[in-house]
Amino acid sequence: xxxxxxxxxxxxxxxxxxxxxxxxxxxxxxxxxxxxxxxxxxxxxxxxxxxxxxxxxxxxxxxxxxxxxxxxxxxxxxxxxxxx
Amino acid sequence: xxxxxxxxxxxxxxxxxxxxxxxxxxxxxxxxxxxxxxxxxxxxxxxxxxxxxxxxxxxxxxxxxxxxxxxxxxxxxxxxxxxxxxxxxxxxxxxxxxxxxxxxxxxxxxxxxxxxxxxxxxxxxxxxxxxxxxxxxxxxxxxxxxxxxxxxxxxxxxxxxxxxxxxxxxxxxxxxxxxxxxxxxxxxxxxxxxxxxxxxxxxxxxxxxxxxxxxxxxxxxxxxxxxxxxxxxx
Numbered sequence: 001x002x003x004x005x006x007x008x009x010x011x012x013x014x015x016x017x018x019x020x021x022x023x024x025x026x027x028x029x030x031x032x033x034x035x036x037x038x039x040x041x042x043x044x045x046x047x048x049x050x051x052x053x054x055x056x057x058x059x060x061x062x063x064x065x066x067x068x069x070x071x072x073x074x075x076x077x078x079x080x081x082x083x084x
Numbered sequence: 085x086x087x088x089x090x091x092x093x094x095x096x097x098x099x100x101x102x103x104x105x106x107x108x109x110x111x112x113x114x115x116x117x118x119x120x121x122x123x124x125x126x127x128x129x130x131x132x133x134x135x136x137x138x139x140x141x142x143x144x145x146x147x148x149x150x151x152x153x154x155x156x157x158x159x160x161x162x163x164x165x166x167x168x169x170x171x172x173x174x175x176x177x178x179x180x181x182x183x184x185x186x187x188x189x190x191x192x193x194x195x196x197x198x199x200x201x202x203x204x205x206x207x208x209x210x211x212x213x214x215x216x217x218x219x220x221x222x223x224x225x226x227x228x229x230x231x232x233x234x235x236x237x238x239x240x241x242x243x244x245x246x247x248x249x250x251x252x253x254x255x256x257x258x259x260x261x262x263x264x265x266x267x268x269x270x271x272x273x274x275x276x277x278x279x280x281x282x283x284x285x286x287x288x289x290x291x292x293x294x295x296x297x298x299x300x301x302x303x304x305x306x307x308x309x310x311x312x313x314x315x316x317x318x
Contacts (some may be wrong), residue, residue: 018193021192070145070148070181
């Protein structure tokens with residue numbers, strides 16, 4: 001049995017997101033007047049071969065903090081989905 | 085007296101390793117050795133340099149994967165024992181990711197990859213890396229990076245200032261620290277910082293690209309020379 005860890009990494013609000021800003025400008029140039037803002041982050045899927053949800057969650061959090069995000073400037077969210 | 089060994093780590097994607105080797109080799113009595121990232125042996129090096137480049141293609145975040153290279157375990161231990169470690173550009177990013185230095189580097193304020201000459205000053209001339217630089221001397225040293233925008237939470241900035249850990253700052257040609265002279269949006273115009281112990285320095289500008297007359301500036305040599313005088317015990 002395994003789980004897919006779906007991890008979203010986003011820049012903290014206090015960090016200037018230059019990519020998001022460029023996309024935001026482009027959307028406004030396309031005429032989407034109601035677009036307020038855009039932020040860009042990363043989406044990462046990691047397959048974890050564990051039978052225990054709690055253990056898969058522990059690993060998901062550990063790898064997110066250790067490697068997948070940099071807590072100085074990024075936040076992450078973790079979602080787990082049972083694969084089979 | 086035999087030559088003093090200085091180790092230069094080569095990650096997959098490093099591209100300033102040979103430039104750094106070339107610059108280091110120009111100092112008499114100093115022998116550079118290239119250390120492949122999979123090695124555990126620092127070959128008796130008295131100082132380690134993490135060069136610029138795009139280690140692991142800058143995948144995920146600049147420096148984030150290199151930080152877990154086998155050789156980094158040794159480099160971190162070497163640094164914790166108090167030996168000198170210098171990180172240039174991508175090397176600075178690796179040092180931040182590894183926790184040897186505090187803060188992070190995000191994308192340049194104006195979104196652009198910047199490759200140009202900058203003016204910086206060694207605002208702390210009392211480190212082992214800057215002892216030969218007068219604090220008011222404006223140094224012309226190039227930068228080449230897309231992610232050099234230094235950020236740290238306010239309490240970290242306060243602590244860096246309190247302990248004189250901000251070592252290099254971007255200035256204008258007169259040496260004034262202004263917003264216009266800040267190429268990438270770094271907080272406090274920070275171009276380089278040192279750890280509290282004073283043995284680990286990271287900076288975005290490339291001193292190895294300003295170490296030869298042919299390259300248009302010799303201003304980077306002072307950094308290497310300060311460090312080499314230190315490890316030679318002079």
